[in-house]
Every structure is written in C-alpha cells, then in structure tokens.
Amino acid sequence: MKKLRIGNIKLKNDLLLAPMAGYSDVGLRYLAKKYGAALTCTEMISAKALVYGNKKTLDLLATFEGERPCAVQLFGNQPEIFYQALKLPVLDKFDIIDINMGCPAPKIFNNGEGSYLLGNVQLAQEIIKACKKATNRPVTVKIRSGIDEKHIVAKEFAVAMQDAGADAVILHARTKEQGYAGKVDLQLAKEVKQTLKIPLIVSGDCTDPAAYQTMKKQTGADGVMIGRAAIGHPEIFAEILGLDQKVDKFADIKEHIKILSNYFSERYVVLNMRSHLAHYIKGRQVNTEIKLKLMNCQSIKEILNILKEIFD
Numbered sequence: 001m002k003k004l005r006i007g008n009i010k011l012k013n014d015l016l017l018a019p020m021a022g023y024s025d026v027g028l029r030y031l032a033k034k035y036g037a038a039l040t041c042t043e044m045i046s047a048k049a050l051v052y053g054n055k056k057t058l059d060l061l062a063t064f065e066g067e068r069p070c071a072v073q074l075f076g077n078q079p080e081i082f083y084q085a086l087k088l089p090v091l092d093k094f095d096i097i098d099i100n101m102g103c104p105a106p107k108i109f110n111n112g113e114g115s116y117l118l119g120n121v122q123l124a125q126e127i128i129k130a131c132k133k134a135t136n137r138p139v140t141v142k143i144r145s146g147i148d149e150k151h152i153v154a155k156e157f158a159v160a161m162q163d164a165g166a167d168a169v170i171l172h173a174r175t176k177e178q179g180y181a182g183k184v185d186l187q188l189a190k191e192v193k194q195t196l197k198i199p200l201i202v203s204g205d206c207t208d209p210a211a212y213q214t215m216k217k218q219t220g221a222d223g224v225m226i227g228r229a230a231i232g233h234p235e236i237f238a239e240i241l242g243l244d245q246k247v248d249k250f251a252d253i254k255e256h257i258k259i260l261s262n263y264f265s266e267r268y269v270v271l272n273m274r275s276h277l278a279h280y281i282k283g284r285q286v287n288t289e290i291k292l293k294l295m296n297c298q299s300i301k302e303i304l305n306i307l308k309e310i311f312d
C-alpha cells in the first residue's frame with residue numbers, strides 16, 4: 001500500500017473517506033479511521049454560513065480526538081468569503097482544506113457553487129488563490145469531469161487549479177449531468193493524472209479491493225476516495241488494506257451512536273442515525289415491519305432494542 005502526501009501532510013496510506021452530505025458525520029469518520037482510512041473529510045460546509053456563524057453549520061465541524069489528519073470541505077463562490085472562513089479559529093483543527101467544485105445538486109449549481117465553477121475557471125482560480133493566501137495548509141479541489149458530456153474540462157481545469165496553487169485534485173470522473181449514472185471515466189482520470197504534477201485522487205465506485213486495484217492500475221492515481229461503499233460498511237478500508245480486523249457490526253453501530261452523542265442531542269443523533277441504519281442492516285434478513293420500526297425510532301434506547309432483536 002503506497003503512502004500519499006498532500007502538501008506537507010503525510011498520509012499513512014492512499015485511502016480516503018469521501019465527503020458525503022448527511023453521511024460523513026463524525027461517527028462514520030470515527031469508524032472509517034478505526035478501519036484504516038488515512039484521511040477523513042467533513043461533508044460540504046458553506047463557507048458563507050461559517051463566516052456568519054450559523055449554529056447548524058458549526059455543528060458540522062465536530063471532530064473526534066485522534067481524527068487528525070482530517071480535512072474540511074467548503075463550498076461557496078466568493079473568494080473573499082473563503083478567505084474569511086479560513087481565518088476562523090474553528091477551522092484550525094483541520095489539516096487540509098478541500099474546496100467543492102463538483103456538487104451537482106440544483107440548489108448548489110443554480111447558486112453558482114459546486115460544479116457550476118467547472119464552467120468558470122477564472123473564478124475557481126481566484127477561490128483557490130484566496131484560500132492559499134489565507135492559510136499555509138494544503139488546499140485541495142474536488143471536481144467532476146465537467147458539466148456535461150459536451151464540456152469535459154477535467155484536464156484543463158485540474159491544471160488551472162494546480163497553477164492557482166492547489167495541492168491535490170480529487171476527481172469524480174462523471175459529469176454533473178450524469179449524477180451517479182453510467183461508469184466513472186477511468187481513461188479521463190488517467191489523462192488527468194498524466195497532466196498533473198500534484199497528486200490526483202480518484203473518487204467513484206470503489207466498492208471492494210478489486211475495484212481499488214483496477215482504479216489504481218488503470219489511472220495511476222495517487223489515492224482513492226471511498227464514498228457510498230463505506231456507508232454501513234466502514235470496514236471496507238480494512239478489507240482493501242488487507243488488515244485482519246474483526247468486525248462486530250452491532251458494536252460498530254453502538255460506537256457510531258456513542259460518538260455522535262458526545263456532540264449532539266438525542267433527537268439529532270436519532271435523526272442522523274436513521275439514514276445510516278438501513279445501510280448497516282443491509283444483507284440481513286429483516287422483515288419490513290421491523291425495518292419500518294427502526295426507521296421511525298424516536299430514541300436511542302428504541303434503536304438499540306430493535307438492533308438487539310436483529311443482531312441476536
């Protein structure tokens with residue numbers, strides 16, 4: 001397993017947990033690290049909301065002791081706001097700053113943020129320059145192939161980000177229009193890798209050790225980011241790393257809940273866990289009635305009682 005270096009940050013291997021809104025909370029990140037992920041990242045966080053001190057946004061910055069090195073992902077479209085956000089002490093605990101230039105969600109795109117920036121390279125460069133001016137920490141950029149198949153810009157865009165000072169590029173090689181449909185374009189990722197001097201990390205469809213090997217071999221990328229396959233299955237990192245780690249799913253879920261409970265109210269934890277639970281019990285024979293009960297739980301005690309039935 002090769003190590004990876006992003007700017008001055010040395011990572012112990014080349015596997016990263018992807019930022020995922022609604023999923024890559026401090027609990028999932030804890031488990032990802034426990035199973036060997038070299039770097040974790042928060043979900044995307046509005047730079048503007050941070051600057052305005054929005055409480056819900058600040059909640060997303062929770063990290064656990066021992067998480068470092070860890071990254072925070074910011075989105076927005078105003079260089080000055082990124083600059084101000086990076087000067088905030090609340091971000092001091094993050095080792096790497098990742099900028100979202102790939103989010104396809106209409107709310108984000110129509111606001112001129114996320115993947116919209118793939119069509120405005122000048123503004124994207126100004127954002128990276130503002131971030132580099134604000135901090136000495138490595139700044140990375142997460143992009144997609146382009147906005148649609150007629151505008152595949154990953155190669156030129158990645159080079160432009162490198163020229164603006166970015167320390168690594170993360171590529172999810174699908175277009176914004178594709179969403180999650182179709183295959184990731186590993187050939188494009190290979191070409192981006194060959195064009196760049198800074199590290200390239202590939203994201204998209206790394207679901208098992210074989211997929212990891214294929215992605216590395218076909219693209220030559222320096223790192224691989226794992227997203228959906230880690231939801232409900234954070235041990236994927238150990239599987240790819242070939243670590244002999246015992247997995248106790250029920251214990252992992254309890255740990256996930258415990259970590260979240262260190263920071264958040266029970267109501268918050270319960271709502272947050274609902275989206276994870278369906279993934280944690282995937283593959284188990286659970287009747288629909290119990291599944292429904294689990295999805296409608298109102299307390300941690302209720303969740304644990306139902307899980308006990310499922311796992312016993």
Ligand SMILES: Cc1cc2nc3c(=O)[nH]c(=O)nc-3n(C[C@H](O)[C@H](O)[C@H](O)COP(=O)(O)O)c2cc1C
Nearest residue numbers: 018019020021043044172203204205206226227228
């Ligand atoms: C529910 C969900 C939320 C996501 N949220 C983010 C996000 O906040 N920031 C980001 O850069 N990418 C986000 N992504 C994209 C992932 O980081 C990743 O690039 C994509 O899912 C492809 O990788 P995968 O096949 O390993 O999931 C999200 C994906 C999913 C499924």
